[in-house]
Amino acid sequence: MPHKFKKLLEKIAKEKAPGPAPTFSVLHILKTLELTAEKAIGRTKLAEKLGIGQGATRTIINHLKAANLISSSRKGCTLTEKGWEIWNEYKKTFQKKVEIEKCELFGTKYNFAVLAKNCGHKIKSGMEQRDAAVKVGARGAVTILFKNGHLTIPSVSTDFENAFPETTEQIIKALQPEENDVIVISGADTLDAAEYGAAAAALTLLDDC
Numbered sequence: 001m002p003h004k005f006k007k008l009l010e011k012i013a014k015e016k017a018p019g020p021a022p023t024f025s026v027l028h029i030l031k032t033l034e035l036t037a038e039k040a041i042g043r044t045k046l047a048e049k050l051g052i053g054q055g056a057t058r059t060i061i062n063h064l065k066a067a068n069l070i071s072s073s074r075k076g077c078t079l080t081e082k083g084w085e086i087w088n089e090y091k092k093t094f095q096k097k098v099e100i101e102k103c104e105l106f107g108t109k110y111n112f113a114v115l116a117k118n119c120g121h122k123i124k125s126g127m128e129q130r131d132a133a134v135k136v137g138a139r140g141a142v143t144i145l146f147k148n149g150h151l152t153i154p155s156v157s158t159d160f161e162n163a164f165p166e167t168t169e170q171i172i173k174a175l176q177p178e179e180n181d182v183i184v185i186s187g188a189d190t191l192d193a194a195e196y197g198a199a200a201a202a203l204t205l206l207d208d209c
Contacts, residue, residue, distance in 0.1 A: 005206070036083070094202055120181065144185065
């Protein structure tokens with residue numbers, strides 16, 4: 001299901017529509033699903049949260065409605081039964097995310113982390129996650145594995161906790177990782193870029209599902 005979820009997002013993002021080329025991506029569609037899962041949201045507020053224009057937001061809404069993932073009413077946009085089904089499947093893998101306020105990894109103003117459950121075996125070099133984050137505007141990303149009760153950067157450092165104590169403390173407290181969980185942290189000059197970078201990096205872990 002996770003692989004199908006990613007393919008569905010990519011299909012929706014590539015749907016053709018009249019007018020200029022779309023100014024949104026898979027990540028904006030993912031964020032739309034997240035926001036509509038939280039509560040009903042109107043188009044103006046959604047555009048503000050996504051950081052894109054009203055026209056692009058309208059197109060996202062139309063595409064998601066066509067896919068039967070959201071519905072709209074006077075209260076705003078909400079997930080349909082099908083929308084809830086695929087969102088809940090996504091959340092089984094990506095259960096938690098959090099801003100890391102003090103992060104020694106990048107020296108960036110904003111840093112964001114996503115927890116991917118039981119995905120340690122899908123890590124290759126970690127470069128895939130970094131490249132995905134940079135592509136969407138982040139400064140970088142680090143892929144961390146929780147193994148044998150400790151945080152490690154595969155093929156780089158097994159002493160993460162001593163090297164980055166403040167980041168370690170926040171990860172353990174906020175994300176509560178378990179064996180074979182992956183934490184992807186992205187750093188950027190804006191909070192939105194850091195969050196989108198972490199989301200893009202995390203989505204690469206679905207490639208082998």
